[in-house]
Amino acid sequence: MTRAAVPGLASRYPIGGLLPALYADDDLAQRFTAGLDTVLAPVLSTLDNLPAYFDPSLAPADFLPWLSSWVAADIDPAWPEELRRAVVARAVELHRRRGTRRGLIEHLRLCFDVGADVQDGGGATWSSRPGAELPLPPTGELLVRVWALHGGPVDANRVLDVVAASCPVHLTCRVEILPGPPDETGG
Numbered sequence: 087m088t089r090a091a092v093p094g095l096a097s098r099y100p101i102g103g104l105l106p107a108l109y110a111d112d113d114l115a116q117r118f119t120a121g122l123d124t125v126l127a128p129v130l131s132t133l134d135n136l137p138a139y140f141d142p143s144l145a146p147a148d149f150l151p152w153l154s155s156w157v158a159a160d161i162d163p164a165w166p167e168e169l170r171r172a173v174v175a176r177a178v179e180l181h182r183r184r185g186t187r188r189g190l191i192e193h194l195r196l197c198f199d200v201g202a203d204v205q206d207g208g209g210a211t212w213s214s215r216p217g218a219e220l221p222l223p224p225t226g227e228l229l230v231r232v233w234a235l236h237g238g239p240v241d242a243n244r245v246l247d248v249v250a251a252s253c254p255v256h257l258t259c260r261v262e263i264l265p266g267p268p269d270e271t272g273g
Contacts, residue, residue: 097123097130142174150174157181160251162244165197172196190252194232197248200240203268205229206257228257233264 101119102110109115138144145153150170154161159177161170173180173196180196183189187204194202206228211221230249234240246261253259 092128092131095124095127095131097127098134099130101126142171145171169197184252185254190230190249193252194230194245194248195235198232198240198245199235199238200232200245201235201267202233203231205231226257228253228259229262230259231262231264231268233266 100123102116102123105115105119132139139146139149140153142150142153147167150167151161151163154170154174154177157174157177158181159174161173165173176196180189180193183192187206190204191202194200211218213219228249230245232240232245240263242261242263245263246259249259249261
């Protein structure tokens, strides 16, 4: 069933009742406008509820992929509906942080319910004093170590897909699955 053909949906604004009094008792006019009401009722219902279509928590499930395309949220059809709605709702916030450690960590937490440690292979630094040490040479690799927050398996290939989409083009990316959070010494 689609919104274009909802059986038995009554129109909130039947056309027959809006006709001049001359046609109020005309059987042909009333049947003709009743047919139009059947066709227009889903359109009017959609327009009456239009704000709900733009709210990821209220939009119909089959509308979510289109809504996600508006905010460039990559949602996986295999994800549960609640997760797809959450990703669309937070897409703008996540785009603001895209390309940062924090943004990648939040994206992985939202999509896979995992904790993450991101080690950037870039070589940028800054200093407030002249003649400061140069950064180490870049490794050319983005290492993302993830672990399940609430138990359960972590699909390394799906995590790698998300990381690769966020990884700068000049770096290679690698994902490690850990049994738990790494200790403070980096191990």
